[in-house]
């Protein structure tokens with residue numbers, strides 16, 4: 001194995017928008033003593049061999065012998081310090097992926113972890129667990145959990161429970177579905193990974209049916225420009241000042257969702273950590289203004305109420321019967337907010353045959369909103 005092969009496999013998935021948007025996901029290869037893992041903040045689509053971090057597996061395994069603080073922030077900081085100390089031989093300038101421990105646990109050399117919208121149609125659905133069992137047989141399913149140490153611990157427990165890590169037990173499966181997050185596929189070869197992902201996408205694809213209709217896309221028109229200006233002002237006043245960029249989108253699927261507040265429900269909260277990082281956890285929905293009221297004033301008041309309710313500015317604003325705006329400190333940030341919103345539109349549509357959308361719980365959303373590592377990542381990507 002050369003790290004070039006790992007980089008090529010990563011780019012293969014990273015450059016396919018059906019698998020990866022906003023560079024999300026991570027990949028690894030391991031032998032007996034070393035794990036090579038994608039560095040945090042690097043996009044899978046343009047990763048090269050120098051972007052992988054070399055980790056000492058003995059030191060990673062030692063994490064499980066330690067006791068960490070109960071407090072989530074203190075614990076994640078302590079685990080992160082141990083992970084940084086487990087780096088070796090080049091790549092020390094990079095921070096290893098937050099899911100490094102989980103990669104290390106899976107009993108296969110090649111691991112590719114992704115968050116495709118199609119897969120999240122299953123993991124973010126009310127009946128996701130049952131559907132996963134029905135479609136894929138005895139795979140591991142992990143209920144919604146905070147990324148990092150605790151998620152890895154849940155996977156470790158699940159592996160032990162089904163005897164994956166027992167000596168002499170040939171690992172019978174290599175799929176781990178993470179509720180409200182994505183999927184891990186692990187195999188003995190890169191071809192094994194490719195055939196697993198082929199099977200995952202085909203199987204869920206034929207069960208999920210057609211995705212949302214993104215045709216007739218519009219990115220600007222007169223009244224959207226007026227609303228965008230007001231939203232940029234509101235965001236500037238709520239943030240540290242400076243100028244905010246606002247981008248607009250409407251297509252057939254979005255038109256249906258912004259018909260009224262009830263229609264917007266399937267995308268009204270967060271499906272996965274990635275959605276929160278780039279598009280925020282609580283989109284603003286602005287109802288129709290009462291007769292005679294200027295839409296600008298109506299938006300300003302709705303923004304104020306939203307700030308009071310959630311304590312943070314939205315990155316997505318939906319205007320009834322108009323469309324959806326992505327708001328960010330840069331054009332890139334605004335575009336990423338819209339991209340992740342549209343991804344959520346797909347996820348919501350794909351959940352339909354599996355029991356409908358299941359959002360992250362409030363405590364899990366709060367964890368991501370305050371999460372130091374995610375903040376680091378979103379800074380690195382300029383959002």
Ligand SMILES: [Zn+2]
Pocket residue numbers: 025099113114115181182
């Ligand atoms: Zn992930």
